[in-house]
Amino acid sequence: MFDLEGRVAVITGAASGIGAATARIFAEGGADIGIAWYPGDPHDVEPVRAAVEAAGRRALVCEVDVRDSGQVEALVERCVSELGSVDIAVANAGIARTVPLEQLDDDAWYATLDVDLTGVWRVFRAVLPHMRKAGYGRLIATSSVAGTVSAWPLHPQYAASKAAIVGLVQNLAVDYGPDGITANAVAPGVIETPQALDPVNSLGPDGVAAVAPKVPLRRVGQPEDIAYLYRFLASEESAYVTGQLIVADGARSLAGLD
Numbered sequence: 001m002f003d004l005e006g007r008v009a010v011i012t013g014a015a016s017g018i019g020a021a022t023a024r025i026f027a028e029g030g031a032d033i034g035i036a037w038y039p040g041d042p043h044d045v046e047p048v049r050a051a052v053e054a055a056g057r058r059a060l061v062c063e064v065d066v067r068d069s070g071q072v073e074a075l076v077e078r079c080v081s082e083l084g085s086v087d088i089a090v091a092n093a094g095i096a097r098t099v100p101l102e103q104l105d106d107d108a109w110y111a112t113l114d115v116d117l118t119g120v121w122r123v124f125r126a127v128l129p130h131m132r133k134a135g136y137g138r139l140i141a142t143s144s145v146a147g148t149v150s151a152w153p154l155h156p157q158y159a160a161s162k163a164a165i166v167g168l169v170q171n172l173a174v175d176y177g178p179d180g181i182t183a184n185a186v187a188p189g190v191i192e193t194p195q196a197l198d199p200v201n202s203l204g205p206d207g208v209a210a211v212a213p214k215v216p217l218r219r220v221g222q223p224e225d226i227a228y229l230y231r232f233l234a235s236e237e238s239a240y241v242t243g244q245l246i247v248a249d250g251a252r253s254l255a256g257l258d
Contacts, residue, residue: 002235005030008083009234010075012036012066012123013093016043017193018142021223022090022230023048027055029231031088034079036064038093043194058083066093066119069126076126088138088234089127091120098201101156109157116161121168124183128176137181138234139172141165142226145187148245149253162187166245173243182242184233189249191221217250 009026013019015037023033033052037045045061052059060082062075079086094116099108120141131137146152147159148166165185172183190211196202203211212220229248232238247253 002231002237003030004088004231004234007031007087007234008034008079008085009088009090010034010036010079010086010123010127011090011092012064012119013038013142014048015041015045017195018188018191018223018226019090019092020048020051021227022092023059024051024055025224025227025231026088026234027052027057027059029235030057031234032058032083033060034075034083034086035059035061036066036075036093037061038065039063066091066122067114069122072119072122073126076123076130080130085134086127086130087134087136088140089123090140090142090230090234091123092142093119094142094195096155096158096195096198096201098154099157100154104157112157113161116158117164117168120165124168124172128181131181132176132179135180137176137179138238139169139176139181139183140230140233141169141183141185143185143187143245145189145247145249145253148187149247149249169245170243177242182233182238184238184242185245186226186229186233187245187247187249188226189215189221189247189252191223191226193223196220211252214255215250215252216255219250221248221250 014035049059143165144162147163169183169185
């Protein structure tokens with residue numbers, strides 16, 4: 001089940017957290033991986049390359065700033081040229097910055113949207129011609145519970161971008177379904193990633209630990225919890241699932257946030 005043998009996936013934000021776990025789990029499922037990472041990221045991408053290769057798959061590591069259309073297009077062209085195709089795109093790169101709205105200037109607003117929303121659009125725009133030609137494709141975006149099922153105080157630009165991703169995948173599902181392409185978004189809850197553990201712009205270690213008792217499953221998520229869901233969405237078995245936002249938060253949003 002959820003076999004990715006013979007597929008090629010490009011994953012942005014793949015040096016850590018959900019992206020790194022997805023690269024490994026896709027490789028274990030049989031996919032070759034275009035590992036896209038931002039050179040300003042403090043995390044070492046080499047363990048991700050090693051994990052993909054340990055699974056017996058090819059790893060193409062590329063430095064990519066998703067704010068730059070040329071770099072995104074070059075990433076996709078390299079995947080097609082060196083790995084043979086691009087069947088799956090996981091638009092996962094994202095940033096979070098703590099700023100009250102009244103202190104949020106134009107530059108800070110657009111800085112987040114340029115990565116978290118427009119970066120998703122750039123990745124999908126670059127892969128779509130190849131997927132349409134092949135008659136097959138899986139577009140997967142990392143949204144969030146913030147902006148879709150709940151608020152995140154002091155993060156209005158983040159919430160806005162993550163909410164807009166839902167509209168994007170819904171439209172792409174309708175526009176490109178006839179080409180054999182699906183488009184979906186996943187809204188993770190609190191996942192124990194470097195971003196969530198950032199005490200300045202996110203919850204920090206104490207904040208993450210405080211969330212666990214509030215989740216009906218009595219734990220926060222791990223990157224692998226999302227990566228396995230992505231593997232399903234990337235597979236043949238998900239062929240009739242498209243245009244959806246799938247919430248993966250251990251039912252915390254159903255139980256209330258207090």
